[in-house]
Amino acid sequence: MHKPEPDKFKIPVGPQHPALKEPEGFSVALKGEKIMGLEIRLGYNHRGIEKACEERTYIQDLYLIERVCGICSHSHSTCFVQAVEEIAAVEVPKRALYIRTLIGELERVHSHLLWLGVAGHEIGFDTLLMYAWRDREIVMDLLALITGNRVNYGMNTIGGVRRDISKEQAEEVLKGINILEERTKYYIEIATQETTIIKRLSGVGIISHEDALKLDAVGPTARASGVNRDVRYNDPYAAYGEITFNVITDTHNDVYGRTLVRVKELMESYQIIRQCLKKIPDGPILTKVPRKIPIGEATSRYEAPRGEDVHYVKSNGSEKPERVKIRAPTLANIQAVKHMLKDRFLADMPIVIAAIDPCFSCTDRSVSLENPGDRNKEIMTWHALRTYSIEWYKKQGIDFTELNNNLKNKLERR
Amino acid sequence: MGLVKKIVTWARIKSPWILHFNTGACNACDIEIIAALTPRYDLERFGVQLKGTPRHADILVCSGPVTKQIEDRLVRIYEQMPEPKFVVAVGTCACSGGVFNGCYNIKGGIKSTIPVSAFIPGCPASPKAIIDGVVKLLQSLEEPKK
Numbered sequence: 001m002h003k004p005e006p007d008k009f010k011i012p013v014g015p016q017h018p019a020l021k022e023p024e025g026f027s028v029a030l031k032g033e034k035i036m037g038l039e040i041r042l043g044y045n046h047r048g049i050e051k052a053c054e055e056r057t058y059i060q061d062l063y064l065i066e067r068v069c070g071i072c073s074h075s076h077s078t079c080f081v082q083a084v085e086e087i088a089a090v091e092v093p094k095r096a097l098y099i100r101t102l103i104g105e106l107e108r109v110h111s112h113l114l115w116l117g118v119a120g121h122e123i124g125f126d127t128l129l130m131y132a133w134r135d136r137e138i139v140m141d142l143l144a145l146i147t148g149n150r151v152n153y154g155m156n157t158i159g160g161v162r163r164d165i166s167k168e169q170a171e172e173v174l175k176g177i178n179i180l181e182e183r184t185k186y187y188i189e190i191a192t193q194e195t196t197i198i199k200r201l202s203g204v205g206i207i208s209h210e211d212a213l214k215l216d217a218v219g220p221t222a223r224a225s226g227v228n229r230d231v232r233y234n235d236p237y238a239a240y241g242e243i244t245f246n247v248i249t250d251t252h253n254d255v256y257g258r259t260l261v262r263v264k265e266l267m268e269s270y271q272i273i274r275q276c277l278k279k280i281p282d283g284p285i286l287t288k289v290p291r292k293i294p295i296g297e298a299t300s301r302y303e304a305p306r307g308e309d310v311h312y313v314k315s316n317g318s319e320k321p322e323r324v325k326i327r328a329p330t331l332a333n334i335q336a337v338k339h340m341l342k343d344r345f346l347a348d349m350p351i352v353i354a355a356i357d358p359c360f361s362c363t364d365r366s367v368s369l370e371n372p373g374d375r376n377k378e379i380m381t382w383h384a385l386r387t388y389s390i391e392w393y394k395k396q397g398i399d400f401t402e403l404n405n406n407l408k409n410k411l412e413r414r
Numbered sequence: 415m416g417l418v419k420k421i422v423t424w425a426r427i428k429s430p431w432i433l434h435f436n437t438g439a440c441n442a443c444d445i446e447i448i449a450a451l452t453p454r455y456d457l458e459r460f461g462v463q464l465k466g467t468p469r470h471a472d473i474l475v476c477s478g479p480v481t482k483q484i485e486d487r488l489v490r491i492y493e494q495m496p497e498p499k500f501v502v503a504v505g506t507c508a509c510s511g512g513v514f515n516g517c518y519n520i521k522g523g524i525k526s527t528i529p530v531s532a533f534i535p536g537c538p539a540s541p542k543a544i545i546d547g548v549v550k551l552l553q554s555l556e557e558p559k560k
Contacts, residue, residue: 023435361441
């Protein structure tokens with residue numbers, strides 16, 4: 001229970017609130033119009049997907065994992081599939097990797113356009129919402145053309161993809177992309193020249209470069225604070241290793257910066273899609289994988305539209321995984337929101353929350369750590385965990401000893 | 415039928431106000447509901463308007479299976495709506511629990527908690543299906559012609 005504080009006024013926002021599209025609760029402590037503190041209550045969307053994964057086979061899990069989040073469904077399923085393929089040591093055909101990349105980028109386009117509309121709506125610029133969502137229908141049509149469904153594509157399967165892309169489809173995609181590129185140029189013009197947008201978004205939801213690093217922000221939220229971090233670039237998966245693109249960063253540190261990063265990322269996505277369609281090799285799209293996956297564990301990373309998505313899969317040699325863990329990008333960014341809103345005005349709250357592009361259905365996972373022997377003791381200490389990771393990387397052929405020694409020396413010199 | 419009742423029914427059919435509530439969905443149905451309200455599909459041409467509070471709404475549009483956390487809130491929102499009220503369940507999860515059926519934190523479809531007037535299946539239900547469902551619900555409200 002919270003003690004009542006006489007000089008602070010607490011208002012609940014959510015779980016049902018016009019400014020929020022998903023059920024999540026915020027308890028805002030106010031002093032006048034200023035936000036003194038923010039408590040975030042998650043869990044309204046918790047469905048128990050991780051546990052459900054353990055009770056289903058790998059193939060069934062794929063379709064369940066897609067439904068972690070409907071907006072970045074391809075991100076989650078690709079991330080899961082990559083982890084399973086790593087355990088099973090499957091070589092995925094090149095063509096399948098290119099198709100995964102293509103769908104991933106089309107999804108990023110739809111997600112960023114969706115965000116642009118929602119952001120416009122949150123600042124009372126509903127024309128932008130209608131414009132952005134009208135243009136978004138073009139990319140939804142393309143996704144429906146290739147995959148057969150507007151959302152939740154069901155493209156991935158263990159060892160490749162389920163549908164091939166024909167020449168006619170590729171031409172349609174190029175046509176659609178050309179129209180979207182023109183429209184995006186218009187949005188960039190709006191974002192950089194329209195005074196109302198610049199004035200409303202500048203200086204709102206500031207998070208400095210140091211804080212973004214300290215709070216482990218990911219995706220466009222971090223990149224708008226000058227953190228040059230993108231899994232597609234730093235740790236290429238699928239076909240990203242063979243594609244050239246720029247990592248968009250910005251140094252505005254505020255919501256305006258995040259808007260710029262997202263609209264500019266749209267332009268990069270179009271380039272990636274064009275390269276994909278140009279470089280895509282012929283060949284099979286699927287390697288057959290046995291139903292039983294050998295014993296092992298793997299972690300996989302994926303740059304979802306909202307940031308870095310991490311999946312951990314542990315296999316026990318049967319048809320069903322022993323453990324699946326999902327770390328969605330919003331969970332990493334939600335810590336930053338609290339920091340952004342401190343000492344800001346209540347009216348900024350919807351746009352600041354919307355600016356990290358939150359997805360609470362991704363985030364609502366539950367974690368419980370319990371040591372049956374001694375409840376006050378952690379199962380693994382920080383030191384033990386670190387030693388374990390160093391050993392694990394050594395087995396993979398990556399040695400961090402030298403790097404660690406250098407770091408140690410540096411710290412000692414201080 | 416009295417004149418007042420006639421006018422009320424006419425107004426209700428010509429301009430129903432809806433409230434969208436996510437009861438634990440994966441966002442897919444939610445973005446399709448918003449897509450149905452934006453220029454390509456434009457549900458507003460039937461007079462349908464999205465509202466922010468249950469006290470203004472005639473129709474509650476629910477998406478997603480009912481999670482244990484959201485159950486009490488869903489009942490509260492339903493009770494806050496003025497009579498007569500209608501509930502539309504959008505998506506397979508809202509109809510039956512769908513892919514999440516059997517998860518430890520899921521109660522089932524919307525029907526398990528509050529009465530539902532229309533079911534729109536699909537994973538996710540496409541905007542076309544949503545429009546079809548809403549129009550069919552509105553037609554069912556009309557007084558049968560003698």
